[in-house]
Amino acid sequence: MKNKFLKTTLVLLSSVAIFYSCQKDAAKNEANILINLNEPHTAVIYFTDHQTPVFDSVFIDMQRLK
Amino acid sequence: MKLEDDSLPNSGWVNMNIRPGIINILRFRNGLDTLLATGTLPNARLKKIKLILGIQNSVMKNGQSFPLKIKDEDREVIVSLDINNFEIINGGSVMFWIDFDAGNSIRVDNSGSGNNNGYRLKSHIKIFSHSNSGRIEGKVLPLAADPIIKAVIGTDTATAIPDDDDGEFKIVGLTAGTYKVIIDGQNGYSDTLIQNVIVSKREDSHLPLIRLRR
Numbered sequence: 001m002k003n004k005f006l007k008t009t010l011v012l013l014s015s016v017a018i019f020y021s022c023q024k025d026a027a028k029n030e031a032n033i034l035i036n037l038n039e040p041h042t043a044v045i046y047f048t049d050h051q052t053p054v055f056d057s058v059f060i061d062m063q064r065l066k
Numbered sequence: 067m068k069l070e071d072d073s074l075p076n077s078g079w080v081n082m083n084i085r086p087g088i089i090n091i092l093r094f095r096n097g098l099d100t101l102l103a104t105g106t107l108p109n110a111r112l113k114k115i116k117l118i119l120g121i122q123n124s125v126m127k128n129g130q131s132f133p134l135k136i137k138d139e140d141r142e143v144i145v146s147l148d149i150n151n152f153e154i155i156n157g158g159s160v161m162f163w164i165d166f167d168a169g170n171s172i173r174v175d176n177s178g179s180g181n182n183n184g185y186r187l188k189s190h191i192k193i194f195s196h197s198n199s200g201r202i203e204g205k206v207l208p209l210a211a212d213p214i215i216k217a218v219i220g221t222d223t224a225t226a227i228p229d230d231d232d233g234e235f236k237i238v239g240l241t242a243g244t245y246k247v248i249i250d251g252q253n254g255y256s257d258t259l260i261q262n263v264i265v266s267k268r269e270d271s272h273l274p275l276i277r278l279r280r
Contacts (some may be wrong), residue, residue, distance in 0.1 A: 035154045038109040041203045042067065042159045043082065047102040048238060049094040051227045052169035055127050058134070058164070059091045060187075061120030065082040066067060066102045 070111035111239035153195040194239035200265035203236040204273030211255035
């Protein structure tokens with residue numbers, strides 16, 4: 001009886017672990033379609049700014065993005 | 067960007083295509099943005115992003131130029147990423163925005179002697195995507211009030227300055243929640259406070275027309 005309980009607990013814990021590790025490999029896009037995060041993707045990165053009233057201009061020397 | 071798989075070349079760091087150069091970041095206000103970089107990633111399990119700055123930084127204040135000094139250790143700006151910071155658009159591209167907080171990134175340089183030491187840069191940037199953030203927009207009149215708009219939640223403040231031509235403003239990249247919006251009037255115009263502005267993911271919260279009075 002005790003062994004059966006232990007086995008059931010182990011199976012349940014394994015299922016939860018597998019569920020979460022699979023979730024980590026996938027995400028939903030804006031159309032709610034599941035995307036495989038492990039596949040190659042292109043990246044598009046935009047730049048914007050939160051303002052400061054102190055300065056007329058702020059010139060930043062952008063060199064590289066990794 | 068650094069990806070989760072450390073077995074990748076360069077410990078998972080991937081170079082993005084960027085056109086190096088000096089840009090006036092205050093051009094990108096009221097929701098305006100510019101394409102900064104593109105690239106190809108072996109996977110989309112993003113862990114970190116690293117922005118590397120040069121030393122040719124400066125500011126203009128009241129028509130006068132000042133150097134914006136940067137320490138060597140501050141030239142690399144590293145921010146952690148997780149799935150909540152970016153979106154994957156139809157077609158499979160990873161997309162996100164780098165939001166440079168100009169107000170919090172620049173301090174008066176108190177090193178050395180004298181009062182004209184210029185300013186120092188220690189960059190504060192935030193990463194957001196449109197699908198995981200919200201926006202507040204509105205219009206403040208009269209234009210002569212030159213207001214500063216602040217959206218405040220907890221200890222976080224996001225700032226906007228309305229357009230010179232029509233008084234419209236937009237604050238993007240806001241975490242969902244309940245904000246208070248402070249309209250800081252200048253030139254003798256009084257301030258206004260709007261409480262309980264609810265910001266939801268993917269949505270624009272439109273404020274009614276705000277008229278400041280002397």
